Amino acid sequence: xxxxxxxxxxxxxxxxxxxxxxxxxxxxxxxxxxxxxxxxxxxxxxxxxxxxxxxxxxxxxxxxxxxxxxxxxxxxxxxxxxxxxxxxxxxxxxxxxxxxxxxxxxxxxxxxxxxxxxxxxxxxxxxxxxxxxxxxxxxxxxxxxxxxxxxxxxxxxxxxxxxxxxxxxxxxxxxxxxxxxxxxxxxxxxxxxxxxxxxxxxxxxxxxxxxxxxxxxxxxxxxxxxxxxxxxxxxxxxxxxxxxxxxxxxxxxxxxxxxxxxxxxxxxxxxxxxxxxxxxxxxxxxxxxxxxxxxxxxxxxx
Numbered sequence: 001x002x003x004x005x006x007x008x009x010x011x012x013x014x015x016x017x018x019x020x021x022x023x024x025x026x027x028x029x030x031x032x033x034x035x036x037x038x039x040x041x042x043x044x045x046x047x048x049x050x051x052x053x054x055x056x057x058x059x060x061x062x063x064x065x066x067x068x069x070x071x072x073x074x075x076x077x078x079x080x081x082x083x084x085x086x087x088x089x090x091x092x093x094x095x096x097x098x099x100x101x102x103x104x105x106x107x108x109x110x111x112x113x114x115x116x117x118x119x120x121x122x123x124x125x126x127x128x129x130x131x132x133x134x135x136x137x138x139x140x141x142x143x144x145x146x147x148x149x150x151x152x153x154x155x156x157x158x159x160x161x162x163x164x165x166x167x168x169x170x171x172x173x174x175x176x177x178x179x180x181x182x183x184x185x186x187x188x189x190x191x192x193x194x195x196x197x198x199x200x201x202x203x204x205x206x207x208x209x210x211x212x213x214x215x216x217x218x219x220x221x222x223x224x225x226x227x228x229x230x231x232x233x234x235x236x237x238x239x240x241x242x243x244x245x246x247x248x249x250x251x252x253x254x255x256x257x258x259x260x261x262x263x264x265x266x267x268x269x270x271x272x273x274x275x276x277x278x279x280x281x282x283x284x285x286x287x288x289x290x291x292x293x294x295x296x297x298x299x300x301x302x
Contacts, residue, residue, distance in 0.1 A: 025202065037069040038282040042079040042093040044157075046072050049204060050094040050269075053120060053298060060293040066285055074155035077103065083274050084110050092286075096123055096203070097268040098243050099160040102151045102167075113275055118290055120269040120298055124206050124249055125161060126262070127226040128216055129199040130189045141199070142171030150185035150200040150240035151177045158203045161267070164243070169232045175199075183211050186223070199226065206249045206266070217251060225251070225262040233265050243267060 035136040039061065043054035051072070058068040071090065073079050076099035082090035084107065095103075104111050106237055127149070129135040133146055151158045159177065166172040175198075178185070189196055209217075216223040235243040244265040251260050273283065290297070 011045050019052070020068065036069040037089075038279070039066065039068040039092050039286065040071065040089040041068060042073045042082045042266045043070050044073055044075060044079065044094065049123075049208070053271075054095065057289075057299045060296055061286075061289055064285065064289055066289070074153065076100075078159045080110070080272075084102075084113055084274060084278075086276065089277070091274040092117070093272050094120065095272055096157050096161065097241070098164040098269060099157060100272070101117060101243050102164050110138055114272045115275055117273045117286065118271040118294070122206060122245075122247065122266040123157075123203050123252075123269050124247060124266040125165075125228055125264050126202045126210075126213065126249075127228060127264075128186060128200050128202075128212055129224050129226050131220070131222055131224040133189065133198060134238075135199045135226060137226060138169075138172075138230050141175045141226075142169065144174055147175040147195075147198040148174050148178050150180050150182045150197040152179070152182055152202075154179045157203055161203050162201055165233060168235055169230050180215055183215075186212055186215060190222070190296060196219055196250075203267075206247070213251070227262060228264040240243060241268075 041054050041057070041206040044050035051070070054068075054070045058070055061068045062085065069089075071082075073082070076095040079090075079095050080100065082088045083093045127135075127138070127141075134143070135141060136290045141147055141149070149162070151162060153159060155175075159179070162172075162177055178195075178197050180197075182202060185197050186200050189198075200212065202210055204210060216225055229246070233244050244267050246263065246265050247266045248261045249266075273286070278286075
């Protein structure tokens with residue numbers, strides 16, 4: 001028996017609608033897949049040094065047709081947690097070497113989950129004190145009578161560095177971190193306020209002129225850069241690389257050397273990739289971009 005054309009219309013309409021729905025769903029899935037970023041990078045606070053590197057990487061990657069998404073974080077430890085979490089989309093991140101070393105000690109399995117993609121240069125410790133105060137050297141920070149040091153935030157890379165330094169030199173634990181605005185804390189050093197600190201600590205690239213460093217250079221009779229020279233601060237990563245190295249950092253004012261320098265410790269900044277979440281194709285393209293465009297991503301004059 002042949003079904004009439006009129007009876008076929010509802011069936012044809014239903015099949016056509018199903019095909020369209022199925023096709024639309026498939027198209028949407030393909031579209032969503034196409035829009036998914038190949039790189040998701042966890043990059044610290046917006047406006048920070050790591051954020052700038054991530055933005056420049058995103059720019060050159062976009063020019064090559066590679067989609068990169070940048071996520072803000074509170075610092076190196078959150079970056080590493082995201083990279084280690086198999087459910088988190090982050091497959092590329094930035095971290096200080098000392099933060100990575102501490103993280104590996106607390107999470108030994110992580111040593112098999114990451115790969116160092118690139119070194120992003122040195123980040124140095126800068127400790128600033130009152131020029132006439134009790135803190136004139138790193139030995140003073142180990143004084144049993146105790147001191148207070150301002151640090152930008154508990155989850156910041158600076159906090160990680162000071163904690164790691166205190167593990168290597170236990171006497172530094174006599175100095176207690178105060179998590180606050182370091183520039184404001186610096187300005188209060190001589191006020192006699194009960195919440196005043198004895199020093200502040202920063203970690204950034206040697207050539208970066210943070211507001212705090214500018215203040216030291218502008219008012220050398222009021223503020224002092226504290227030498228960091230304790231040899232117990234030397235430590236190594238599992239691959240034998242040093243966590244810190246000693247460097248005599250020249251101080252620069254307006255692009256010119258200010259005629260003095262400060263001995264301190266520096267640690268490498270690292271670009272890290274996930275062994276499991278970063279696809280082979282993305283890893284190959286990322287390596288190509290870094291090889292050919294690295295000076296745009298990490299200009300040495302900054």
